[in-house]
Amino acid sequence: MASRKILVCCGTGCLANNSFDIYTRFLEKLKDTNTEVIPEIKATGCNGLCEKGPVVKILPDEISYFKVKAKDVDEIVSKTILKGEIIDRLLYFDTNSKKKIVSHKDASFYKHQHKIALRNIGEIDPKNIEDYKERNGFEALRKVLFEMTPDEVITEVEKSGLRGRGGAGFPTGSKWRTCSKYDNYPKYVVCNGDEGDPGAFMDRSIMEGDPNTVIEGMIICGYAINSNRGFLYIRDEYQLARENMQTAINNARKHGFLGKNILGSGFDFDLEIVRGGGAFVCGESSALMASIEGNVGEPRAKYIRSVEKGLWDKPTVLNNVETWANIPPIILNGAQWFKQIGTEKNSGTKVFSLVGKVKNTGLVEIPMGTTLRELVFDIGGGIIKDRPFKAAQTGGPSGGCIPAEYLDISLDFDNLSRIGSMMGSGGVIVMDDTTCMVELARYYMEFLSEESCGKCTTCREGINTMLNILNRITLGQGREEDIDLLISLSETIKDASLCGLGKTAPNPVMTTLKYFRDEYMEHIVDKRCPAGVCKNLTSYSIDPDTCIGCSACARKCPVNAIEGELKKPHVIHKDKCIKCGTCFTVCPSGAVKIGGGLIESYNK
Amino acid sequence: MTIDTIDINTIIHNYRPEKRFTLAILQDIQNKFNFIPKEAIFIISDYLKVPASDIYSMATFYKALSLKPKGRHIIKVCNGTACHIRGSNTLINELTDLLNIKPGETTADGLFSVEIVNCLGACALAPVMVVDDKYFGAMTKDKVIEVINEYKEAVENGK
Numbered sequence: 001m002a003s004r005k006i007l008v009c010c011g012t013g014c015l016a017n018n019s020f021d022i023y024t025r026f027l028e029k030l031k032d033t034n035t036e037v038i039p040e041i042k043a044t045g046c047n048g049l050c051e052k053g054p055v056v057k058i059l060p061d062e063i064s065y066f067k068v069k070a071k072d073v074d075e076i077v078s079k080t081i082l083k084g085e086i087i088d089r090l091l092y093f094d095t096n097s098k099k100k101i102v103s104h105k106d107a108s109f110y111k112h113q114h115k116i117a118l119r120n121i122g123e124i125d126p127k128n129i130e131d132y133k134e135r136n137g138f139e140a141l142r143k144v145l146f147e148m149t150p151d152e153v154i155t156e157v158e159k160s161g162l163r164g165r166g167g168a169g170f171p172t173g174s175k176w177r178t179c180s181k182y183d184n185y186p187k188y189v190v191c192n193g194d195e196g197d198p199g200a201f202m203d204r205s206i207m208e209g210d211p212n213t214v215i216e217g218m219i220i221c222g223y224a225i226n227s228n229r230g231f232l233y234i235r236d237e238y239q240l241a242r243e244n245m246q247t248a249i250n251n252a253r254k255h256g257f258l259g260k261n262i263l264g265s266g267f268d269f270d271l272e273i274v275r276g277g278g279a280f281v282c283g284e285s286s287a288l289m290a291s292i293e294g295n296v297g298e299p300r301a302k303y304i305r306s307v308e309k310g311l312w313d314k315p316t317v318l319n320n321v322e323t324w325a326n327i328p329p330i331i332l333n334g335a336q337w338f339k340q341i342g343t344e345k346n347s348g349t350k351v352f353s354l355v356g357k358v359k360n361t362g363l364v365e366i367p368m369g370t371t372l373r374e375l376v377f378d379i380g381g382g383i384i385k386d387r388p389f390k391a392a393q394t395g396g397p398s399g400g401c402i403p404a405e406y407l408d409i410s411l412d413f414d415n416l417s418r419i420g421s422m423m424g425s426g427g428v429i430v431m432d433d434t435t436c437m438v439e440l441a442r443y444y445m446e447f448l449s450e451e452s453c454g455k456c457t458t459c460r461e462g463i464n465t466m467l468n469i470l471n472r473i474t475l476g477q478g479r480e481e482d483i484d485l486l487i488s489l490s491e492t493i494k495d496a497s498l499c500g501l502g503k504t505a506p507n508p509v510m511t512t513l514k515y516f517r518d519e520y521m522e523h524i525v526d527k528r529c530p531a532g533v534c535k536n537l538t539s540y541s542i543d544p545d546t547c548i549g550c551s552a553c554a555r556k557c558p559v560n561a562i563e564g565e566l567k568k569p570h571v572i573h574k575d576k577c578i579k580c581g582t583c584f585t586v587c588p589s590g591a592v593k594i595g596g597g598l599i600e601s602y603n604k
Numbered sequence: 605m606t607i608d609t610i611d612i613n614t615i616i617h618n619y620r621p622e623k624r625f626t627l628a629i630l631q632d633i634q635n636k637f638n639f640i641p642k643e644a645i646f647i648i649s650d651y652l653k654v655p656a657s658d659i660y661s662m663a664t665f666y667k668a669l670s671l672k673p674k675g676r677h678i679i680k681v682c683n684g685t686a687c688h689i690r691g692s693n694t695l696i697n698e699l700t701d702l703l704n705i706k707p708g709e710t711t712a713d714g715l716f717s718v719e720i721v722n723c724l725g726a727c728a729l730a731p732v733m734v735v736d737d738k739y740f741g742a743m744t745k746d747k748v749i750e751v752i753n754e755y756k757e758a759v760e761n762g763k
Contacts (some may be wrong), residue, residue, distance in 0.1 A: 012725065012726050012739065013726055013728050013729055013741070015739065016726060016729055016732075016738075016740065016741045017729075017741065018741030049728075050726070050728030050729060051728045051729070053728075156664070182703075195725065196722070196723070197688070198683075198685040198687075198688075198722050198723035199684055199685040199686045199727055200682030200723070200725070200727075201721060201723075201725030201726065201727055204725040205725075208743070236631075236666075236667075236668045236672065237671065237721065237724055237725070239737065240723065274627075275627070275628060275631060275669045276668075277627050277631070277665070277666030277667065277669065278628075278666055278667035278668035278669075279661075279665065279666055279667060280722065291627065292624065293623070293624055294622075294623040294624040294625065294626040294627060294652075294654075294662075295658075296658075296661050296662055296665045297666075351687055353683075353727060355686035355728060356686050356689055356690070357689065357690075357729035358684070361686075361727065361730075362728050363729040371725070394686065396685075415667075427685070427687065427727075429685045429686055431689060436687050440685075440689070443685070444685075447722055450722075
């Protein structure tokens with residue numbers, strides 16, 4: 001029998017559910033177990049489906065267990081490992097096919113995926129360089145160093161059509177090409193691991209689960225542009241990513257992939273980790289470079305681009321984590337292979353973090369051009385409680401909302417920009433009818449007003465002013481002229497701010513205004529929040545015809561505002577109600593309705 | 605609190621006197637003392653030959669750094685979009701009530717600091733709360749109370 005492997009997911013999501021205990025329990029248990037071949041136990045990176053974690057996979061049997069607890073380990077060993085029996089209770093229930101599934105590969109969440117950047121994650125122990133080497137790790141580097149000239153490497157990346165996965169989608173090959181032309185040494189290679197978009201965690205997952213691929217991508221770039229030094233700027237909050245990255249760097253040095261005279265080729269390259277300081281704006285390339293230099297992370301005007309004068313005014317190539325992870329497979333399999341995946345101008349795949357009100361939340365990698373509907377419904381399994389899909393937000397605070405009418409849009413850089421959103425780093429936040437679009441816009445403005453570095457007046461003051469207006473609207477004090485004011489502020493901020501943060505800051509407001517203007521008007525004119533989120537504009541009532549009188553709401557109401565006899569319609573006393581929405585959430589029959597709410601305090 | 609300048613000096617000498625290490629040094633000091641003491645700003649300034657005003661501006665710019673002492677346990681409530689639309693505000697309100705402090709503040713007994721952070725990258729577990737380095741996913745009001753009590757008890761028993 002081929003050697004058995006037990007893969008325990010130890011990504012952040014599963015770790016939070018104590019997966020490390022599962023890993024150690026397996027180690028202990030198998031020490032005392034009598035089997036012919038003791039299985040190999042590995043702590044892997046994130047499997048993507050974090051919500052159903054911790055995940056344990058058994059190979060080569062292809063058995064995947066979800067929501068495993070440490071106390072299940074004994075049973076897994078005695079039944080599955082020793083006797084080959086499957087434990088039904090731990091299998092994944094596929095909400096699309098309504099079946100229990102033995103191998104995760106058959107689940108609709110995984111079946112539609114095409115993994116390039118995430119190819120190794122969940123399959124290998126990220127701290128073990130041998131695991132990476134077993135899966136063609138560092139073969140691309142070897143090919144580059146001994147079979148290709150720097151020019152050929154750049155041409156291959158150009159031909160692949162790879163575009164930067166960090167947001168703007170600038171062609172990676174032409175970035176490298178321009179930088180390679182400057183003879184101003186030393187040049188630098190930088191990895192942007194300052195993933196700050198709320199709702200996006202693909203870079204974290206790659207750095208935690210497959211750090212070696214990032215390192216290999218960066219060395220290849222170093223060779224192509226003739227640079228000997230690279231920096232990985234990793235977000236302060238990502239401790240595990242930093243640890244795994246550092247381990248991988250140390251291992252790569254030991255094995256001769258980093259340092260002087262790599263693999264005897266005569267090429268030198270080394271890497272260093274820089275820890276971010278917890279500032280969103282540092283995800284902007286010039287701010288990031290300022291931060292590495294030991295300055296406050298403020299962006300600069302980019303009359304001269306960083307490929308010419310970047311870090312310490314030297315030519316610099318900066319790419320994000322996911323982009324780097326795509327480089328080794330492109331080199332190994334060739335540009336043609338990459339180009340046939342995805343669409344014509346958007347080749348390859350994109351990793352999305354599918355989160356929010358969707359059944360299967362997690363990380364997915366799909367070919368460019370997949371539709372939003374496939375992503376949300378086929379892979380994501382649809383909306384929680386089968387509520388209606390209202391919108392998806394992509395691109396983080398710089399992006400925008402995509403309403404239901406665009407569910408069939410194919411997801412790529414160009415299409416998303418066309419409808420006013422953007423790819424960003426790939427966060428997709430799914431919203432149902434209980435998400436208020438005005439409040440969402442307010443949330444992003446609050447986020448950006450805190451994260452604006454304060455250099456440009458339009459960004460610093462303009463975002464704040466927009467936030468104040470949106471605060472007023474959500475409190476029920478909106479005025480009809482507010483909408484025009486928001487539009488005019490948006491245009492000014494967009495035109496007169498220096499960096500990407502400011503230029504794109506009004507996007508959440510502009511797209512919600514474009515697609516959900518009625519909802520703004522309801523807040524302003526009718527003083528009603530249809531989603532029931534803005535508490536001042538909401539009231540709850542129970543529809544007597546739908547109410548089954550189960551009294552679930554009355555029992556959960558924190559202020560005892562609901563009365564009624566069992567099996568008879570209940571009533572909410574509006575004078576006592578604090579509009580917490582608990583009754584709405586717990587009602588099994590959908591009898592609690594959201595109404596307009598006016599607000600005595602405001603009417604006074 | 606008395607500040608041991610020997611500790612500060614030990615930390616800075618882990619780095620070569622180059623300006624690019626300013627942030628790294630400040631973060632090590634933050635880890636050691638739970639804040640950036642005034643003394644440290646001047647010691648770093650001398651060591652790196654960078655004006656104290658620049659060090660101060662770094663210490664106030666980056667969120668990971670604080671000029672005020674933080675509590676023994678740092679509670680971070682994630683308010684990234686995924687957590688936000690799954691109700692992180694409820695957690696924040698509960699903590700505010702329970703500990704009687706606003707986000708960004710520290711309890712009078714120095715036990716807890718509450719911070720709101722923008723996305724911890726654990727969106728699938730939303731809403732998320734992190735105490736020191738431990739993640740708590742799919743949080744509810746009741747779970748917040750449980751977690752806080754757990755930490756309070758641990759401290760009491762530790763005494």
